[in-house]
Amino acid sequence: MSLTHILVFAVLILLTTITLPVRWRQWALFVGSVLAIYWLQPALTIRRLDFLFPTATLALVVAGWLATRAPGQAVTRADRLAALLIAALVLVLSFGRYLVPAYRLTPSAPPPVLPVALGLAGAGVVLLALSRVRDNWLRLALTVGVLALFAVLKTEALGTAASRLLRSWQGQTTQLARADELSWLGFSYVVFRLLHTLRDRQTGQLPALTLREYITYAIFFPAFTAGPIDRAERFLNDLRALPPLDATRFVHGGMRLAVGIGKKFVIADSLALLALNVTNAQQAQSAAGLWVLLYAYAFQLYFDFSGYTDIAIGLGQWCGIRLPENFSQPYLKRNITVFWQSWHITLSQWVRSYVFLPLSRTLLTRPRKPSPTVLALIGQLATMLAIGLWHGVTWGFVVWGLWHGVGLFVHKVYSDRTRPYYLRLRQHPRLGRAVEVAGIALTFHFVVLGWVWFALPDLAISWDVFVRLWRW
Amino acid sequence: MTTWHWLYAAAPPYRWRFVARVLFKTALLFVALNLLCVAVNPLPTLGRLSAYNRLFAGRPRLPYGENPAVAYNLSLFQLEAMFAAHEVARPPRGDEFRVVLIGDSSVWGILLRPEETLAGQLNAAGLRTADGRRVRIYNLGYPTMSLTKDLLLLDYARRYQPDLIVWLFTLESFDQRAQLDPALLQHNPEPVRRLIVRYGLAQRTDDPRFVSLSWRDKTLIGRRRALADLLRLQLYGVPWAVTGIDQEYRDDYTPRAVDLPADRTWHGLTEDLFTPADLVFDVLRAGVTLAGDTPILLVNEPMLISRGANSDIRYNSFYPRWAYDAYRQWLHQESERQGWALLDLWDALPDAACYTDSAVHLTPVCAGQLAASLGPEIVRLASSAAGEGERSHGRQ
Numbered sequence: 001m002s003l004t005h006i007l008v009f010a011v012l013i014l015l016t017t018i019t020l021p022v023r024w025r026q027w028a029l030f031v032g033s034v035l036a037i038y039w040l041q042p043a044l045t046i047r048r049l050d051f052l053f054p055t056a057t058l059a060l061v062v063a064g065w066l067a068t069r070a071p072g073q074a075v076t077r078a079d080r081l082a083a084l085l086i087a088a089l090v091l092v093l094s095f096g097r098y099l100v101p102a103y104r105l106t107p108s109a110p111p112p113v114l115p116v117a118l119g120l121a122g123a124g125v126v127l128l129a130l131s132r133v134r135d136n137w138l139r140l141a142l143t144v145g146v147l148a149l150f151a152v153l154k155t156e157a158l159g160t161a162a163s164r165l166l167r168s169w170q171g172q173t174t175q176l177a178r179a180d181e182l183s184w185l186g187f188s189y190v191v192f193r194l195l196h197t198l199r200d201r202q203t204g205q206l207p208a209l210t211l212r213e214y215i216t217y218a219i220f221f222p223a224f225t226a227g228p229i230d231r232a233e234r235f236l237n238d239l240r241a242l243p244p245l246d247a248t249r250f251v252h253g254g255m256r257l258a259v260g261i262g263k264k265f266v267i268a269d270s271l272a273l274l275a276l277n278v279t280n281a282q283q284a285q286s287a288a289g290l291w292v293l294l295y296a297y298a299f300q301l302y303f304d305f306s307g308y309t310d311i312a313i314g315l316g317q318w319c320g321i322r323l324p325e326n327f328s329q330p331y332l333k334r335n336i337t338v339f340w341q342s343w344h345i346t347l348s349q350w351v352r353s354y355v356f357l358p359l360s361r362t363l364l365t366r367p368r369k370p371s372p373t374v375l376a377l378i379g380q381l382a383t384m385l386a387i388g389l390w391h392g393v394t395w396g397f398v399v400w401g402l403w404h405g406v407g408l409f410v411h412k413v414y415s416d417r418t419r420p421y422y423l424r425l426r427q428h429p430r431l432g433r434a435v436e437v438a439g440i441a442l443t444f445h446f447v448v449l450g451w452v453w454f455a456l457p458d459l460a461i462s463w464d465v466f467v468r469l470w471r472w
Numbered sequence: 473m474t475t476w477h478w479l480y481a482a483a484p485p486y487r488w489r490f491v492a493r494v495l496f497k498t499a500l501l502f503v504a505l506n507l508l509c510v511a512v513n514p515l516p517t518l519g520r521l522s523a524y525n526r527l528f529a530g531r532p533r534l535p536y537g538e539n540p541a542v543a544y545n546l547s548l549f550q551l552e553a554m555f556a557a558h559e560v561a562r563p564p565r566g567d568e569f570r571v572v573l574i575g576d577s578s579v580w581g582i583l584l585r586p587e588e589t590l591a592g593q594l595n596a597a598g599l600r601t602a603d604g605r606r607v608r609i610y611n612l613g614y615p616t617m618s619l620t621k622d623l624l625l626l627d628y629a630r631r632y633q634p635d636l637i638v639w640l641f642t643l644e645s646f647d648q649r650a651q652l653d654p655a656l657l658q659h660n661p662e663p664v665r666r667l668i669v670r671y672g673l674a675q676r677t678d679d680p681r682f683v684s685l686s687w688r689d690k691t692l693i694g695r696r697r698a699l700a701d702l703l704r705l706q707l708y709g710v711p712w713a714v715t716g717i718d719q720e721y722r723d724d725y726t727p728r729a730v731d732l733p734a735d736r737t738w739h740g741l742t743e744d745l746f747t748p749a750d751l752v753f754d755v756l757r758a759g760v761t762l763a764g765d766t767p768i769l770l771v772n773e774p775m776l777i778s779r780g781a782n783s784d785i786r787y788n789s790f791y792p793r794w795a796y797d798a799y800r801q802w803l804h805q806e807s808e809r810q811g812w813a814l815l816d817l818w819d820a821l822p823d824a825a826c827y828t829d830s831a832v833h834l835t836p837v838c839a840g841q842l843a844a845s846l847g848p849e850i851v852r853l854a855s856s857a858a859g860e861g862e863r864s865h866g867r868q
C-alpha cells in the first residue's frame with residue numbers, strides 16, 4: 001500500500017461513511033474491496049497475470065463461500081446480486097484496456113473483454129457445479145487446492161516451474177522464468193481466512209454469512225495486504241452494525257492512521273537504507289557493524305509491519321470495523337513466550353487454533369500419550385515451523401521456525417522449573433526489576449539473532465553472518 | 473490538554489468541534505512552518521548538523537553517487553552537508569599539515585576505493601614536512617569537469633584552514649561554455665554568483681542554467697526532496713561506516729577508448745577558431761587569488777596517450793592533439809606570467825593499462841605512481857610553507 005492508496009482509501013471511506021446509510025455502506029465496502037484488490041496488485045512481468053491474480057482471488061473466495069455455507073443455507077437474491085456485481089465489476093475493469101494507463105485501475109492493460117466475459121461465464125458454471133458437490137468434499141478439495149497453490153507460490157522450484165508454464169502460455173520466453181514473478185498480492189492472508197472459515201464450518205463454529213459478507217471479510221481492503229487476520233464471526237458483528245462516524249472514532253482512527261504512516265513511511269523506510277540484507281551482510285567489515293545492520297533490520301521489520309497494521313486498524317475504524325491488534329510492544333517482553341503473544345498476534349493465534357491445539361489433541365488421543373515435555377516440544381516446533389513455512393518454503397525460514405520453536409520449548413521448561421524462584425522474587429522488587437530487564441535484553445537479542453535466518457535468502461550466508469557476529 | 477494521553481488512551485467522547493479545532497490548528501501550524509521555511513532557508517543550518525565525524529567517521533571524499541542503494545552514497549546539492557559529512561570537517565590534530573586536493577572525478581577516484589585514490593595513497597606514504605609535521609591529505613575532488621565547480625569547492629574548503637592546496641585539472645575543465653553545466657553549480661546559484669562578481673569572471677550571473685526557486689519551491693513542501701537528501705546522507709553513513717564502500721564498483725564498465733574516431737574538433741571548435749578566450753584561465757587566476765597566503769600547487773593531470781586508430785589526430789577520446797597542445801602552451805605561458813607553481817604531469821602515465829573507464833580515471837597501481845610523483849613536490853612545498861609559517865610567527 002503506497003501513500004497514494006492510503007490517501008484515496010481514507011478520502012473514499014470518509015465520503016461513503018458520511019453520506020451513505022448503513023445498508024449502502026456495507027455494499028460500498030464490498031465493491032471497494034473488490035476494486036481495491038485490482039488496484040493494489042503490483043504490475044507483473046508475465047502478461048495478464050496482474051489481472052488474473054485478483055480475479056483468481058475472487059474465484060477462490062466465492063468457492064470458499066460455497067464450501068462454508070451453513071447447513072440448509074440457500075442462495076438468496078442478495079447473494080446472486082453480489083455474484084453478478086462481482087462479474088460486472090471484473091468486466092468493467094477489463095474495459096480498462098481501452099483507456100490510457102493513467103485512468104486504468106489495473107497495473108497493466110487487462111485481457112480483451114471477450115475472453116474475460118467467457119472466463120467469467122466458465123467460472124460461473126464451475127462454481128454452480130461446485131455448489132452441488134457435497135460440502136465435506138468441497139471443503140476438503142478447497143483446503144488441499146489452496147494449500148497446493150500456497151506451496152507452489154512459496155517454493156522456489158515449484159514457483160519457477162509455474163512461472164515457466166505461465167510464460168509459455170502467454171507466449172513469453174521461458175528463459176527468464178523466476179519464482180518471484182508470481183507476486184500474488186494478499187494471497188497469504190486470504191489463505192488464512194479461507195482455511196479458518198473452512199475449518200470452523202466443519203466444527204460448526206462459523207456463523208452463516210452471505211456472499212457479500214464473506215467476500216468483504218476475506219478481502220477487506222485495509223487488511224488485504226498485511227493483515228491483521230480477523231476472525232469471521234467478530235468481523236461479521238461489526239459489519240452488520242456499522243456505526244456512524246462520530247468524532248471519537250474519527251480521532252482514534254485518524255491517530256492510528258497518522259502513527260502508522262509515520263512508522264511505515266518515515267521510520268521503517270529510513271531504516272531500510274541500513275538494514276541487514278544479502279549484500280551489506282557480506283560487505284560488513286566488523287562484528288560491531290553487523291550488529292548495527294541487524295538491529296536496523298529488527299526495527300525496520302517491526303515499524304514496517306506494525307505501521308501497516310496501524311494503517312489498517314485506522315482505516316478500519318473509519319469504516320466501522322474494529323480490526324484486532326497485531327503488535328503490543330513485542331521487543332519489550334521479558335521472555336519469548338510473551339514475545340509471541342505480542343508479535344503478529346493474529347497469526348500466532350491462528351496457528352495456535354489451527355495447528356498447535358489440533359496437533360496436541362491428536363497426540364493426546366493416541367494410545368501411547370507422549371509426556372508433557374515431549375508434547376510441548378512437538379507442539380512448539382510444529383507451530384513455529386508452520387509460521388516459518390508460511391513466509392516461504394526455504395531452509396532459512398525452517399531454521400528460523402525451529403529457532404523459535406526451540407526457544408519457546410526451552411523457556412517453557414525453564415519457567416516450569418523456576419516458578420517458585422520467580423514467585424519469591426516478588427518480595428525483592430529491585431532484584432525483580434533487574435531480572436526483568438535482563439529478561440527483556442535476552443529475549444530481544446534472541447529474536448534479533450533469529451532474524452539472521454529470516455532476513456537472508458541463503459543458509460550459508462546466514463551461517464557466515466551468525467558466526468561473524470561473535471568474531472570481535 | 474497537558475499530556476499526550478489522549479493520543480492513545482480511551483478518552484471521553486470527542487466532539488466534532490474538538491476535531492475542527494485540531495484540524496484548524498494543524499493547518500495553521502502547517503502554513504506557518506511553510507512560510508517560515510520560505511523566510512529562512514533551514515537547509516544550510518540543518519546541513520551542518522551531521523552524524524559524520526561524530527557518530528561515525530567522516531567520509532574520505534565528498535558525497536556523490538547515482539545509485540545510493542548500492543553505493544551507500546548519494547549526490548546532493550547542499551554544500552554545507554557535503555562538507556560536514558567529509559573528514560575535512562574534523563578539527564585538525566596538533567601536528568597536522570593539512571593539504572586539500574581539488575579536482576575532478578580522477579581526484580575523487582571513480583572505481584577506486586578510498587585508500588586507492590591519489591589522496592589515499594599519499595596518506596599511506598606517511599609524508600612529513602621538514603619540521604616533522606604529519607602531512608594529511610584531504611580528497612575534495614568532485615566528479616564533474618569544471619574549474620568553476622573547483623573554485624566553489626575551494627571557497628568552501630578554505631573554512632577548514634588548509635596549509636596547502638593542490639589543484640589538479642585537465643583541459644576539459646577549462647571549457648568556457650561548459651563551466652556552469654554541473655548540477656552542483658546550478659543548484660547553488662548564490663555562492664557561484666558571488667564568486668563571479670568578486671573575481672570578475674566571464675560567466676553571466678543571470679545564466680539561465682542557474683536554478684531559480686519560486687516561493688513554492690522554498691516552502692517545506694517544495695524543499696522536501698532536499699530535506700530527504702539530508703536525512704538519507706546521514707542514514708547512508710551507517711552502511712558506509714560498516715562496509716567502507718562509498719561508490720558502486722562495477723566490473724562491467726566500458727573501458728577507455730584506444731581506437732579513436734577521426735574527429736579533429738574539440739567541442740565543435742576547430743584549430744583556426746580556438747583561442748585562449750575559449751578557456752577559463754580567469755577562474756584559475758581567481759582560485760590562486762582566493763587561496764591568498766595558502767600556497768597552491770597546480771597540476772596538469774596525467775591522461776591516456778593513445779596508440780590506437782587515429783592516435784595521430786587525437787590523444788584520447790577527450791582531445792584532438794592540436795587542442796591539447798595549444799592548451800598546454802597557454803597554460804605554461806600563463807603560469808610563468810603569474811609565477812604559479814605548476815606541475816605538468818600530462819604524459820607521466822601514458823599507457824592505456826593505467827586507465828579504467830575514461831582517459832583520466834587511473835587504476836590503483838597508476839594512482840600510486842602518480843602519488844609517488846606528486847609526494848616529493850607536496851613535501852617540498854609543505855616544508856617551505858611550514859618554514860614560512862614559522863618565520864612569520866617568529867616575526868610576530
